[in-house]
Amino acid sequence: IQPANFPPGPRALPFIGNLFTVDFKKLHENCTQLSEKYGDVYSLRMGQTWMVVLNGYQTIKEALVAQGASMADRPIQPILEDVNLNLGVISSNGHRWKQQRQFALSTLKYFGVGKKSLESAILDEFKYLSTYIAEYKGKPFNPHLIINNAVSNIICSLVFGHRFEYSNARFQKVMSMFDQALQIQGSIWAQLYNSFPVIMRRLPGPHQSVQNIWNEVKAFLRTEFKEHRKNWNPSDPKDYIDCYLSEIEKTKDNVSSTFDEENLAICTLDLFVAGSETTSTTLRWGFLYMSKYPEIQEKVQAEIDRVVGRSRQPTMADRTSMPYTEAVIHEVQRMGNIVPLSVPRMTSKDVRLGGYVIPKGVTIITNLTSVMFDKSEWKTPYTFNPGHFLNEKGNFDKRASFIPFSAGKRVCLGENLARMELFLFFTSFMQRFSFSMPPGVKHAMDYNFGVTLSPVSYEICATLRQ
Numbered sequence: 001i002q003p004a005n006f007p008p009g010p011r012a013l014p015f016i017g018n019l020f021t022v023d024f025k026k027l028h029e030n031c032t033q034l035s036e037k038y039g040d041v042y043s044l045r046m047g048q049t050w051m052v053v054l055n056g057y058q059t060i061k062e063a064l065v066a067q068g069a070s071m072a073d074r075p076i077q078p079i080l081e082d083v084n085l086n087l088g089v090i091s092s093n094g095h096r097w098k099q100q101r102q103f104a105l106s107t108l109k110y111f112g113v114g115k116k117s118l119e120s121a122i123l124d125e126f127k128y129l130s131t132y133i134a135e136y137k138g139k140p141f142n143p144h145l146i147i148n149n150a151v152s153n154i155i156c157s158l159v160f161g162h163r164f165e166y167s168n169a170r171f172q173k174v175m176s177m178f179d180q181a182l183q184i185q186g187s188i189w190a191q192l193y194n195s196f197p198v199i200m201r202r203l204p205g206p207h208q209s210v211q212n213i214w215n216e217v218k219a220f221l222r223t224e225f226k227e228h229r230k231n232w233n234p235s236d237p238k239d240y241i242d243c244y245l246s247e248i249e250k251t252k253d254n255v256s257s258t259f260d261e262e263n264l265a266i267c268t269l270d271l272f273v274a275g276s277e278t279t280s281t282t283l284r285w286g287f288l289y290m291s292k293y294p295e296i297q298e299k300v301q302a303e304i305d306r307v308v309g310r311s312r313q314p315t316m317a318d319r320t321s322m323p324y325t326e327a328v329i330h331e332v333q334r335m336g337n338i339v340p341l342s343v344p345r346m347t348s349k350d351v352r353l354g355g356y357v358i359p360k361g362v363t364i365i366t367n368l369t370s371v372m373f374d375k376s377e378w379k380t381p382y383t384f385n386p387g388h389f390l391n392e393k394g395n396f397d398k399r400a401s402f403i404p405f406s407a408g409k410r411v412c413l414g415e416n417l418a419r420m421e422l423f424l425f426f427t428s429f430m431q432r433f434s435f436s437m438p439p440g441v442k443h444a445m446d447y448n449f450g451v452t453l454s455p456v457s458y459e460i461c462a463t464l465r466q
């Protein structure tokens, strides 16, 4: 039964609701189209679960910031719950979430997010990466796994205290499994699982492989934990896991502590996945856009040559002198739109929004796509245009409606890390290489929809600059 004054939405069928009236291959586009008919706040029913979809910058800001305290929870999603038991950072709630989020943020900061030490780690990683890519000598190659591996190495050095060689087959396998799992988790199979868990747990289908994939990733993590326990020296913590082991010790007599080995496993998994998949997907969009718009690529390179030159690597300190490059990176993120429907939230009390009442316990989908392409916010929403982030004087203009990391209390925990990674990797690439499509190959800007929106597999040429 629909509660009184509940947001309207497309007609839902008995039992299954809107499960088969929306297109899960491009759910974000579908959600955006529905807002034209039903307004910025509308509802969908997935099986027996009511969801409210929020659209447009003003509505989403009002929800996540002004009413943020009532929207900071995550709903329980059985497909994830079976893996993470609602532990960790991404899916947990209340006291447990607060404690773990705070700890992760301060530990990442302690190990260098926003500092010189991490900057050097990223620049060193780029050296390995560029040596590897230069070996293709401008011939077409698929950048997917190698970029994932390189970017993931940054979160790995923070969490595990070391990087993985590009030749490490086990690590490469884990990387490609993330992709698969995130695709399935954004598909109709996940929705069916979340709507009818009791039935779906028994039925075959791709949803079953999600459990297998995460179990394999967990087994991979267990090897790391074992090593850490063996070499653990509390007076000299080298990474997040070392610090976590100390925290377990320190708080073991405290009944309100949420630090234990089970939670360590899921927190590590969360940081590992969120920190591996996102920045690398953004970079892969970046290569495509640069090869599609060679004149923009040349302008970026000219700015780098002017500000940094060729004899040293770019650093974070160069950022303020490089407004055009900054604008291009932001535009790649806007158009790339890599977390198109953000991560679901849930109301923790009744909320009034857009003239409607959303009761406690309803799943909230913040449609970030509708913000990235909001006609009232962007001059040419569907065209790649760095001018979106430049004022008349050519200075960088950070726009309030640029919210790829979401906003409010649950805003992406890795935002600062991701910004460092994006700036340093992107400028380093542009300093050394030019990207172009292989001769005769057209730019395919098509995507695969999942929790993240990633470019379809492609080959590209990276030519060393003269």
Ligand code: HEM
Pocket: 089, 090, 091, 101, 155, 270, 271, 274, 275, 276, 278, 279, 282, 338, 339, 342, 343, 344, 345, 404, 405, 406, 407, 409, 410, 411, 412, 413, 414, 415, 417, 418
């Ligand atoms: C370009 C890169 C990235 C983008 C676009 C991105 C985007 C997002 C978005 C949209 C959310 C959901 C926030 C919400 O519910 O309102 C999120 C959550 C999160 N992100 Fe990121 N992210 C990126 C990189 C990273 C990195 C590098 C890390 C590594 C630490 C990370 C860790 C997390 C975590 C742990 C959460 C859950 C936060 C919570 O529930 O409290 N992200 N991210």
